[in-house]
Amino acid sequence: MALGDAYEGEDPALPCGRTLSEVWETAEETPDDPHTVGCPHCQEALAQLGILDDYVREARDRDADEAAEAAAADRLTARVMDLVRTDLRPGRTLPLGEPADDAWITEAAAAKAFRAAAEALPTVFAGSCKVVLEVPDGPATVTMEVAAGLEWPLPELAERIRERVLAAADEAVGMTVSGVDVTVVDLIDAEADAGEERA
């Protein structure tokens, strides 16, 4: 791929006619390119880049100190979450029980209970969960998005989640829920999804 203008004339041509960027990119993209393999000028340019690559490898290896990284990540998570907890977004308050009870729950807390109820099913992960009042004192409807393992027949999955959410609303939260809309947004292939780590 010719880059030309991107280098603003900083891309010198070697005596063999190829520019430095061409040599480097060819080596990355076509390692067994016949010209590169036989050309002393290209080889010299690559040897120089190889010196840099050695240092880069050293720098990468030196960073790979897993114990220190884990400690730093724990420290970071604790510090971030301390700050996040001073700046929560609990959402609207929703009434519980009868209007005279003067009891309420935040939308975030209700959503948490409903997600947990759905996630008690194997391979189910809940995403968005919205709790909306149809009239000011309820009842509420719950709209939930889920991802689930491929083994679930979808109608059965939706029905099981609905049952669980209604049971949680009734028993754990004490809220009247008139309907539960379930949308399956993702199917999880457990084997294909294993590991998404990055350098």
Next chain:
Amino acid sequence: MPEPGDALLAVRAGEGDEGAFEVLVRRHGPPLLRLATRLLGSRTDAEDAVQDAFVNAWRRIPEFRGDASFSTWMYRIVTNRCLNILRARRPTQDLGSVPEPPAPEHASSPVRAAESQAAVRALSDAMQGLTPEQRACWVLRELQGLPYEEIAEIVGSTHQAVRGRVFRARRYLTEAMSSWR
């Protein structure tokens, strides 16, 4: 055991679920700390920068639409933060005045370890000669191993411009390191 994906967790965090956000911080913290340490040359500064980036992300995540992946979005926030720090620092910066804490020596012999540490120090010194933008593109490419397309999204630039910066950085560093050896 499968885990919930970033997209699902980001939506939950956007709806105020701080537990989902904590999973994201734990999952993406290590590569972002590595990136910031490589950009800033200091672990302490890196931890501060990544912490600020995550707190900023918590505030902005209700507007996160998932056009880019959560990972790319975080890389962008951390890279911008580091670029601002580097730009502010640059005029008064002496070469090599940002010492790295000595690394634990896990190479096999003391001589080998000392050589390795000196080499890494030399590379770290040479990187000071790059502009903040070149440094960011080069680190994302060579040390984080990201594709050009994603780097362009992270730094808010074109694919061509990113390739140009990586090329200039490589050229500069190749010359600097050849003379060091």
